[in-house]
Amino acid sequence: MIRPALETETDELVTLAEGTKVFKPLELAALRELLDDLHHGTSSDAGHRAVSLERDGRPVGFAYFAPTPMTDRTWHLYWIFVAKGTQARGLGTELMRFVEAEIAAAGGRLLLVETSGLPTYDLTRRFYVKHGYEQTAHIRDFYSDGDDQIVFRKRLNK
Numbered sequence: 001m002i003r004p005a006l007e008t009e010t011d012e013l014v015t016l017a018e019g020t021k022v023f024k025p026l027e028l029a030a031l032r033e034l035l036d037d038l039h040h041g042t043s044s045d046a047g048h049r050a051v052s053l054e055r056d057g058r059p060v061g062f063a064y065f066a067p068t069p070m071t072d073r074t075w076h077l078y079w080i081f082v083a084k085g086t087q088a089r090g091l092g093t094e095l096m097r098f099v100e101a102e103i104a105a106a107g108g109r110l111l112l113v114e115t116s117g118l119p120t121y122d123l124t125r126r127f128y129v130k131h132g133y134e135q136t137a138h139i140r141d142f143y144s145d146g147d148d149q150i151v152f153r154k155r156l157n158k
């Protein structure tokens with residue numbers, strides 16, 4: 001089941017993200033802030049959505065997506081992850097299909113995903129390509145020296 005992320009599971013979601021071993025402490029802190037803002041701030045008014053994929057009553061996957069300000073129906077998928085122990089079993093695909101369907105239903109035109117060019121993200125980039133995303137930008141040293149940003153895009157509606 002994929003459903004809105006609950007305020008009570010923020011700690012669990014941050015722990016799951018940490019367990020994937022790909023996110024830096026800075027990014028984990030940003031995830032917590034993002035979730036706090038969503039549950040207590042105004043980001044939900046701006047169309048931001050956080051969803052958890054639940055198995056046996058517990059979250060094992062997560063996605064966060066939002067319309068991109070100052071664009072015509074462009075959206076960003078800011079976060080997607082699956083618990084380390086349950087990766088490569090199709091759960092990420094389930095989340096991605098859900099996110100794309102929700103954005104398409106909301107009239108979204110273009111979906112962008114930003115990721116790192118580091119070897120630790122090789123499988124992640126393969127995941128996006130497998131789902132029909134094309135690499136559209138490569139910014140050298142974006143995250144830090146030697147850690148490039150790769151931007152993928154996919155058209156959802158004409």
Ligand SMILES: CC(C)(COP(=O)(O)OP(=O)(O)OC[C@H]1O[C@@H](n2cnc3c(N)ncnc32)[C@H](O)[C@@H]1OP(=O)(O)O)[C@@H](O)C(=O)NCCC(=O)NCCS
Nearest residue numbers: 020080081082087088089090091092093115123124126127
């Ligand atoms: C990327 C991620 C969301 C994919 O979810 P998933 O449930 O593992 O992926 P699925 O089972 O749906 O799809 C598997 C495909 O994705 C790719 N893939 C991504 N991560 C993988 C992993 N850890 N193990 C195996 N394949 C992986 C492969 O291309 C694989 O297909 P292939 O074996 O035919 O090449 C998940 O692995 C994850 O959370 N990774 C760490 C966090 C992360 O990188 N998040 C994105 C940050 S930008």
